[in-house]
Amino acid sequence: MRILITEDEPRLLRSLAKALREEGYAVDTADTGDEGLFKAQNYPYDAIVLDIMLPGIDGWDILDRLRKEKQTPVLILSARDARPDRVRGLDLGADDYLIKPFDLPELLARLRALIRRAAGHAPPVIQLHGIAVDTRSRTVTLDGNPVTLTAREYSILEYLALHKGQVVTRTELYEHLLDDTDDTLSNLVDVHVFGIRKKLGHALITTRRGQGYCIE
Amino acid sequence: MVVMLAGFGVTVYQLQKVTRFSQIDGELETRISALAGAMRELYLEQGPPRGGPPPPDDFGFGGPPPPREKQPGRRPPPEMAAPQDFTLSAETRALFANYYYVVWYRDGSVLTRSAAAPKDLTRPELSERDTLPHFRTRGDFREAVHCSGLGDCVLAGRSVEGDLQATRNFGWALVMAGGAVLALGLGMGFWFTARAIRPIEKISSAASRISQGNLSERVAGADSGDELGNLAGVLNQTFSRLESAFERQRQFTADAAHELRTPLAVIISEAQTTLARERVSVEYRETVEACLETAQQMRRLTESLLELARFDAEEAHARGDVDVAEAARMSVERIRSLAEQRGIAIESSFEPAQAYVNADRIGQVITNLLTNAIYYNKADGKVWIGTKMVADRAVIIVNDTGVGIAALDIPHIFERFYRVDKARSRAEGRTGLGLAISKAIVEGEGGSIEVASVVGEGSTFTVRLRKPPAVS
Numbered sequence: 081m082r083i084l085i086t087e088d089e090p091r092l093l094r095s096l097a098k099a100l101r102e103e104g105y106a107v108d109t110a111d112t113g114d115e116g117l118f119k120a121q122n123y124p125y126d127a128i129v130l131d132i133m134l135p136g137i138d139g140w141d142i143l144d145r146l147r148k149e150k151q152t153p154v155l156i157l158s159a160r161d162a163r164p165d166r167v168r169g170l171d172l173g174a175d176d177y178l179i180k181p182f183d184l185p186e187l188l189a190r191l192r193a194l195i196r197r198a199a200g201h202a203p204p205v206i207q208l209h210g211i212a213v214d215t216r217s218r219t220v221t222l223d224g225n226p227v228t229l230t231a232r233e234y235s236i237l238e239y240l241a242l243h244k245g246q247v248v249t250r251t252e253l254y255e256h257l258l259d260d261t262d263d264t265l266s267n268l269v270d271v272h273v274f275g276i277r278k279k280l281g282h283a284l285i286t287t288r289r290g291q292g293y294c295i296e
Numbered sequence: 297m298v299v300m301l302a303g304f305g306v307t308v309y310q311l312q313k314v315t316r317f318s319q320i321d322g323e324l325e326t327r328i329s330a331l332a333g334a335m336r337e338l339y340l341e342q343g344p345p346r347g348g349p350p351p352p353d354d355f356g357f358g359g360p361p362p363p364r365e366k367q368p369g370r371r372p373p374p375e376m377a378a379p380q381d382f383t384l385s386a387e388t389r390a391l392f393a394n395y396y397y398v399v400w401y402r403d404g405s406v407l408t409r410s411a412a413a414p415k416d417l418t419r420p421e422l423s424e425r426d427t428l429p430h431f432r433t434r435g436d437f438r439e440a441v442h443c444s445g446l447g448d449c450v451l452a453g454r455s456v457e458g459d460l461q462a463t464r465n466f467g468w469a470l471v472m473a474g475g476a477v478l479a480l481g482l483g484m485g486f487w488f489t490a491r492a493i494r495p496i497e498k499i500s501s502a503a504s505r506i507s508q509g510n511l512s513e514r515v516a517g518a519d520s521g522d523e524l525g526n527l528a529g530v531l532n533q534t535f536s537r538l539e540s541a542f543e544r545q546r547q548f549t550a551d552a553a554h555e556l557r558t559p560l561a562v563i564i565s566e567a568q569t570t571l572a573r574e575r576v577s578v579e580y581r582e583t584v585e586a587c588l589e590t591a592q593q594m595r596r597l598t599e600s601l602l603e604l605a606r607f608d609a610e611e612a613h614a615r616g617d618v619d620v621a622e623a624a625r626m627s628v629e630r631i632r633s634l635a636e637q638r639g640i641a642i643e644s645s646f647e648p649a650q651a652y653v654n655a656d657r658i659g660q661v662i663t664n665l666l667t668n669a670i671y672y673n674k675a676d677g678k679v680w681i682g683t684k685m686v687a688d689r690a691v692i693i694v695n696d697t698g699v700g701i702a703a704l705d706i707p708h709i710f711e712r713f714y715r716v717d718k719a720r721s722r723a724e725g726r727t728g729l730g731l732a733i734s735k736a737i738v739e740g741e742g743g744s745i746e747v748a749s750v751v752g753e754g755s756t757f758t759v760r761l762r763k764p765p766a767v768s
Binding site for chain 1 (some may be wrong): 453550553554555557558559560561562563564565566568569572573589590
């Protein structure tokens with residue numbers, strides 16, 4: 081899952097990015113409104129964490145312009161706690177509104193919920209032919225037995241599981257699972273898919289030649 | 297009002313009555329003079345009585361009665377029989393269409409009387425030398441009596457029942473009119489009073505709504521142009537000022553809360569991220585450092601907020617004659633290490649300039665301005681500070697070779713928490729309160745502060761302060 085954080089306070093940006101990366105997200109950051117809007121418009125994020133008071137274009141503007149072309153889930157993270165602000169944010173098309181200072185576990189839970197819902201999948205545990213993918217703890221069990229996956233392997237499995245029944249191209253996987261700091265060559269999707277199949281069985285993920293991967 | 301109306305009514309009633317009666321009396325007088333004329337003719341026929349004064353003069357009509365000689369005692373009536381055939385001419389009788397008459401001869405017998413004359417009429421008591429006509433009201437009749445010195449009397453009368461009735465009717469009409477005027481007056485009075493009171497009630501209810509906390513409420517009718525309109529206008533101005541003061545206070549509190557929330561978010565997020573899993577000691581160290589830095593920033597911010605609140609609250613503090621050149625020199629010394637650290641050169645040109653201010657506070661303003669000039673300068677930039685007297689003001693000028701301030705931002709830079717480049721200044725620990733505090737101090741000291749700036753070339757801040765009062 082790839083997330084954009086737009087935040088002008090550098091320390092907060094750094095610590096948020098670190099926390100989200102450790103949760104297995106691919107994280108892009110923007111510290112000005114213009115950069116945030118550009119990235120939000122041009123990359124397929126699974127969720128955007130948006131501050132309101134930004135240098136350049138402010139958060140309201142970014143949201144307004146983004147909503148004209150994209151459905152990307154947006155969580156506003158702002159110190160502006162007044163009710164008119166919250167109402168305005170949600171009415172402009174934000175999916176959630178969290179007030180600073182916030183609790184990190186709450187922010188993470190809200191982001192997970194946003195991503196699940198955007199994929200059209202409300203339950204936090206995804207069941208696939210005896211395999212359970214728990215998005216809360218990022219753990220996988222096969223017939224009740226825990227299976228250890230690498231962070232990358234889990235991310236690919238989770239993405240495919242959330243888009244069960246759809247063909248997901250390699251490009252899409254790259255775009256959603258790698259952020260702009262990743263070295264693409266060292267993260268070949270095929271290698272990770274091979275690893276998943278070895279641990280969970282070859283039948284789980286099918287390869288569509290020339291198209292991509294799919295969990296039936 | 298009732299008394300006035302009653303007084304007016306009674307006066308009009310009396311006047312009307314008097315006018316009516318004097319009119320009747322005038323008519324009666326005409327008629328008795330006609331009767332007297334008839335009597336005179338009788339005398340002329342009979343010849344002058346012996347020993348008596350000439351009869352024509354006896355009925356003193358046609359002018360003031362002639363002065364008469366004093367005659368002691370009552371004259372016995374002359375021995376002359378009453379004429380038996382005394383009649384009035386048709387012409388004279390015609391005068392008495394609605395009137396009656398009685399004529400007595402001097403021996404008390406009735407010479408003639410009209411048919412309409414009441415039966416109970418008696419000859420009036422004769423009083424000596426009284427030969428003027430007399431008027432009297434007898435029941436519903438008004439009569440005029442005129443006697444000659446010899447005792448011949450004529451009486452003309454008429455019923456005044458109709459006139460009295462008319463007068464009474466007039467009186468009733470007056471009462472009715474008075475009542476109507478009273479009712480109308482009271483009604484109009486109520487109406488006008490209600491109209492006059494209504495705006496006051498509106499003002500009072502609007503004021504009470506405002507006092508209950510609805511500060512955006514205004515008194516209606518401020519544009520009516522009368523005295524109450526002016527009052528409403530003045531009240532509205534007061535309410536507007538109150539509202540904007542509250543609004544500024546609210547905005548400031550909201551801004552302060554916002555400014556404190558962000559560093560709090562940093563500390564909480566840093567700590568929670570780090571505690572989420574086991575770390576190596578370097579990572580813990582980084583986290584603690586970040587938290588410390590952020591906490592320091594919060595400390596600076598809260599100190600600035602307290603300072604600002606203090607400036608807002610207190611008025612009087614120790615002022616004295618201060619050489620702002622000396623204060624500026626000390627500020628430059630304080631700031632020199634920061635300037636060197638950032639590679640900024642400070643140049644100065646101090647001329648003595650006396651101001652009547654608080655030395656510490658002005659020192660703080662100068663330090664604030666210098667700090668800004670250093671932070672917003674470009675690499676290897678310069679800061680120039682000068683003091684001098686211009687007219688009767690002590691002037692401090694701080695000029696930098698920095699990035700300058702966009703025209704769009706200039707009106708806002710003295711506002712609390714306004715930062716031209718938010719991300720950068722906050723990262724450097726700037727609170728966004730420095731210029732707001734400087735402005736609060738300078739204005740509190742009775743001076744002014746202004747800025748001129750060219751983007752890309754730099755900014756110039758000018759502070760003007762009052763000079764000390766002349767020593768007498």
